[in-house]
Amino acid sequence: MDEAQAVIVGGGVAGASIAYHLTDLGWADVVLAERSDLTSGSTFHSAGLVGQLRSSVSLTRMMMYSVELYRRLQAETGVDPGWHEVGSLRLASSGERIEELQRLAGWGRTFGLPLEVVSTEEALDRFPLFDPRDVQGAAYLPTDGYVDPSGLTMALAEGARRRGCRILTGARATGMDVRDGRVRGVSFEGRDPIRTDVVVDAGGIFANQLGRMAGVEVPVVPFAHQYLLTEPVDGVHTGLPTLRDPDRLVYFRAEAGGGLVAGGYERSPAPWAWDEKGPPAGFNNELLPADWPRFEPLAEGCFGVIPAMQSAGVVRMINGPEAFTPDGEFILGESDVGGFFVAAGFCAHGIAGAGGVGKVMAEWIARGRPELDVWKMDLRRFGRHYRSRTYARDRACEVYATYYDIHYPGEERRAGRPLKMAPTYARLAGLGAEFGEKAGWERPNWFRTNEDERFEELRPRGWAGRHWSTAIPAEHLATRERAGLFDETSFAKIEVTGPDACQFLQRICANDVDVSSGRVVYTQLLNDRGGIECDLTATRLDPERYLLITGTAFGPHDLAWIRGEARPEDDVDVRDVTSSLACVALWGPRARDILSSTTQADVSNQGFLYMSQRDVVVGDVPCLALRVTYVGELGWELYPPTEFALRLWDVLVEAGRPFGLVPAGYRAIDSLRLEKGYRAWGADITPEETPLEAGLGFAVDMDKGEFTGRDALRRGADGPGKRLSCLVLADPRSVALGNEPVFAEGEVVGRVTSGGVGYTVGKSIAFAYLPTHLASAGRSLAVEVFGERVDAEVTPDPLYDPRGERIRS
Ligand SMILES: Cc1cc2nc3c(=O)[nH]c(=O)nc-3n(C[C@H](O)[C@H](O)[C@H](O)COP(=O)(O)OP(=O)(O)OC[C@H]3O[C@@H](n4cnc5c(N)ncnc54)[C@H](O)[C@@H]3O)c2cc1C
Numbered sequence: 001m002d003e004a005q006a007v008i009v010g011g012g013v014a015g016a017s018i019a020y021h022l023t024d025l026g027w028a029d030v031v032l033a034e035r036s037d038l039t040s041g042s043t044f045h046s047a048g049l050v051g052q053l054r055s056s057v058s059l060t061r062m063m064m065y066s067v068e069l070y071r072r073l074q075a076e077t078g079v080d081p082g083w084h085e086v087g088s089l090r091l092a093s094s095g096e097r098i099e100e101l102q103r104l105a106g107w108g109r110t111f112g113l114p115l116e117v118v119s120t121e122e123a124l125d126r127f128p129l130f131d132p133r134d135v136q137g138a139a140y141l142p143t144d145g146y147v148d149p150s151g152l153t154m155a156l157a158e159g160a161r162r163r164g165c166r167i168l169t170g171a172r173a174t175g176m177d178v179r180d181g182r183v184r185g186v187s188f189e190g191r192d193p194i195r196t197d198v199v200v201d202a203g204g205i206f207a208n209q210l211g212r213m214a215g216v217e218v219p220v221v222p223f224a225h226q227y228l229l230t231e232p233v234d235g236v237h238t239g240l241p242t243l244r245d246p247d248r249l250v251y252f253r254a255e256a257g258g259g260l261v262a263g264g265y266e267r268s269p270a271p272w273a274w275d276e277k278g279p280p281a282g283f284n285n286e287l288l289p290a291d292w293p294r295f296e297p298l299a300e301g302c303f304g305v306i307p308a309m310q311s312a313g314v315v316r317m318i319n320g321p322e323a324f325t326p327d328g329e330f331i332l333g334e335s336d337v338g339g340f341f342v343a344a345g346f347c348a349h350g351i352a353g354a355g356g357v358g359k360v361m362a363e364w365i366a367r368g369r370p371e372l373d374v375w376k377m378d379l380r381r382f383g384r385h386y387r388s389r390t391y392a393r394d395r396a397c398e399v400y401a402t403y404y405d406i407h408y409p410g411e412e413r414r415a416g417r418p419l420k421m422a423p424t425y426a427r428l429a430g431l432g433a434e435f436g437e438k439a440g441w442e443r444p445n446w447f448r449t450n451e452d453e454r455f456e457e458l459r460p461r462g463w464a465g466r467h468w469s470t471a472i473p474a475e476h477l478a479t480r481e482r483a484g485l486f487d488e489t490s491f492a493k494i495e496v497t498g499p500d501a502c503q504f505l506q507r508i509c510a511n512d513v514d515v516s517s518g519r520v521v522y523t524q525l526l527n528d529r530g531g532i533e534c535d536l537t538a539t540r541l542d543p544e545r546y547l548l549i550t551g552t553a554f555g556p557h558d559l560a561w562i563r564g565e566a567r568p569e570d571d572v573d574v575r576d577v578t579s580s581l582a583c584v585a586l587w588g589p590r591a592r593d594i595l596s597s598t599t600q601a602d603v604s605n606q607g608f609l610y611m612s613q614r615d616v617v618v619g620d621v622p623c624l625a626l627r628v629t630y631v632g633e634l635g636w637e638l639y640p641p642t643e644f645a646l647r648l649w650d651v652l653v654e655a656g657r658p659f660g661l662v663p664a665g666y667r668a669i670d671s672l673r674l675e676k677g678y679r680a681w682g683a684d685i686t687p688e689e690t691p692l693e694a695g696l697g698f699a700v701d702m703d704k705g706e707f708t709g710r711d712a713l714r715r716g717a718d719g720p721g722k723r724l725s726c727l728v729l730a731d732p733r734s735v736a737l738g739n740e741p742v743f744a745e746g747e748v749v750g751r752v753t754s755g756g757v758g759y760t761v762g763k764s765i766a767f768a769y770l771p772t773h774l775a776s777a778g779r780s781l782a783v784e785v786f787g788e789r790v791d792a793e794v795t796p797d798p799l800y801d802p803r804g805e806r807i808r809s
Pocket of ligand 1: 014036226342345353
């Protein structure tokens with residue numbers, strides 16, 4: 001039987017790039033299998049624009065790498081990818097759009113993206129055809145451009161072929177051989193199967209069908225995406241930058257013959273062949289019929305931007321299907337089936353992303369994980385609910401229809417809600433909960449009943465004040481002064497059981513978890529570079545049973561990470577028990593008074609120690625109680641079996657009445673945790689930072705014996721090069737929201753990881769990694785908030801209760 005180190009299924013730009021990069025890492029025995037010809041899927045009808053600016057640092061870095069690669073491909077492979085580095089302009093037709101561009105420019109500066117905001121006149125000098133009437137300025141990125149999608153794919157394939165990759169066309173994959181949770185091979189129509197331990201699903205709009213052959217759900221949704229090609233327009237030449245007008249939902253580039261390519265993201269998107277059956281098997285080298293009525297609003301947008309287009313005839317309308325995802329981010333990485341990787345769902349950015357996608361995927365396959373933190377693109381971010389095709393479609397529709405909108409911080413998605421609800425949902429709604437959504441869960445952001453006009457003067461300036469309520473400071477202060485009650489049922493809960501549970505967790509956790517039953521340990525789980533993969537509490541329930549609690553959105557990720565670390569000889573069972581336990585957190589100085597009035601258990605400071613767990617009965621409700629906090633106050637997280645949750649909530653609300661208890665939401669938690677210096681995974685701490693850099697050295701036990709990441713930490717033990725620092729902005733109503741650049745003497749020295757207002761300390765707080773020499777308290781810096789430099793100072797961390805007296809009281 002034929003064998004290969006890896007089989008990549010799908011000969012579009014993504015598959016070719018993965019083959020290129022995998023062979024570049026020394027994997028010579030790679031097969032690229034395409035059922036028709038190379039570039040016969042979405043790649044062949046792409047408009048080819050390459051814009052680097054995207055929603056996350058990692059994705060933008062991937063795009064920046066793509067550009068570097070496209071510049072050098074011809075010299076290396078002899079095949080011209082048709083790269084035109086003409087730059088790009090993004091117009092702003094409103095004050096808010098200018099603010100957005102300024103924010104993006106500041107952000108781009110933190111990792112070397114040469115994006116600048118230019119005047120309308122400067123933009124016109126570069127692209128004299130647009131109508132300047134409503135335009136207030138533009139963002140200019142000189143290193144953007146466009147590429148010939150087929151040329152690019154052929155150049156990448158040629159690079160791979162030269163290093164030994166076998167390229168099979170007419171090779172339709174028809175089945176995956178999966179045994180014992182691992183992929184073992186691929187079968188094809190009319191040709192021998194190939195035995196392999198690595199398969200990459202790079203099937204574009206067919207990625208879901210291919211995934212299902214291995215029992216893997218890949219929630220891509222094909223959408224019909226259109227652009228048109230015009231006859232020559234006066235003044236158009238191939239040196240023009242690409243042009244986007246997000247307020248009119250359209251994009252443009254010049255064509256070789258002097259015509260324009262013009263497309264966009266319409267408000268009424270058209271999902272196509274999105275149901276269980278998926279796209280028809282014979283759909284290759286094909287387009288969909290032009291849909292003129294759907295393009296009409298975009299055509300109007302085009303004429304508004306470039307009036308000369310009105311008199312230019314249309315040569316052709318291209319309507320091609322493209323794989324979108326329910327959250328607008330790529331889908332990359334290894335699935336729950338060992339060795340079965342996915343690279344799909346490029347949301348009309350697959351040409352721009354292909355270079356970076358190939359590099360990330362090759363590292364993932366060959367080295368076990370990519371260099372960049374790509375959690376936002378990780379296949380594992382999707383929970384089980386994305387198996388619903390209608391849910392996936394509705395979420396993807398919303399992303400598509402609002403693609404060019406300004407997305408304000410704190411904005412909530414609407415599609416497919418409500419889906420996952422705690423048993424208290426109706427009660428919380430009755431209390432005026434303003435729900436937000438995380439990983440499908442409805443969670444109260446704040447309660448309208450707590451709104452208090454007196455706090456209006458605290459409303460943050462600008463964007464940060466948009467999705468904001470006076471209830472947030474009210475709930476924050478009530479928790480600090482009296483008590484707050486939080487429904488945290490959505491927390492992800494993982495149980496690790498078995499004779500080897502302790503030694504297994506000791507091997508993968510940085511802290512010492514070999515503690516007596518009833519102790520709670522805060523720990524990180526590290527990769528072998530020492531980067532933080534998971535951040536959670538581990539509670540030893542019994543000698544052979546641990547309960548791990550992690551963030552709402554991180555359950556699938558943490559579960560996959562922990563399972564992935566288990567060796568065949570480990571006698572452990574790792575199970576998601578999220579649905580079996582609800583969680584109600586009671587925090588604040590009156591928490592003990594409230595709890596003790598509802599239970600016979602000893603909840604005194606000595607009877608129930610900080611960071612310990614006991615089984616208690618609250619009212620008539622049996623709960624697992626953990627004395628832990630994410631807000632920096634005395635209190636407990638109470639975990640009853642789910643069916644008791646509503647009763648538990650009611651009992652505590654009633655008991656709390658004389659003590660001034662308030663129901664409180666997640667936005668208050670975020671403000672409380674910021675001033676207490678608690679880190680948020682995915683923002684302040686990621687797989688790219690170590691606990692030492694993150695100021696979490698106290699949660700690492702270097703003396704407990706070997707654990708993953710220990711060697712890397714030891715190498716960096718004589719002092720990390722950067723350090724997560726707490727900054728306070730001089731203006732308390734100027735709020736950094738994350739990603740703003742931090743300056744020292746005019747130079748960018750860091751980027752805000754998360755920020756907000758601490759209502760007890762009365763300060764605008766921002767966390768940022770700074771070079772160690774700048775990370776000392778008292779150091780003066782500046783943070784650029786919407787183009788304005790605001791003075792800031794490094795302060796001792798945490799700002800609130802630095803000795804932790806309140807949590808131990
Ligand atoms: C109209 C339009 C305009 C676009 N404009 C841009 C743009 O300006 N910039 C940009 O960056 N992106 C753009 N895109 C998006 C871009 O084209 C795609 O993201 C990219 O081409 C996707 O590449 P891929 O390799 O994932 O998928 P594809 O190119 O679709 O490749 C997947 C391949 O898998 C093969 N395959 C499927 N099933 C099997 C099987 N069972 N066995 C073997 N092979 C199989 C298919 O035949 C296909 O060739 C646009 C897309 C469209 C539709």
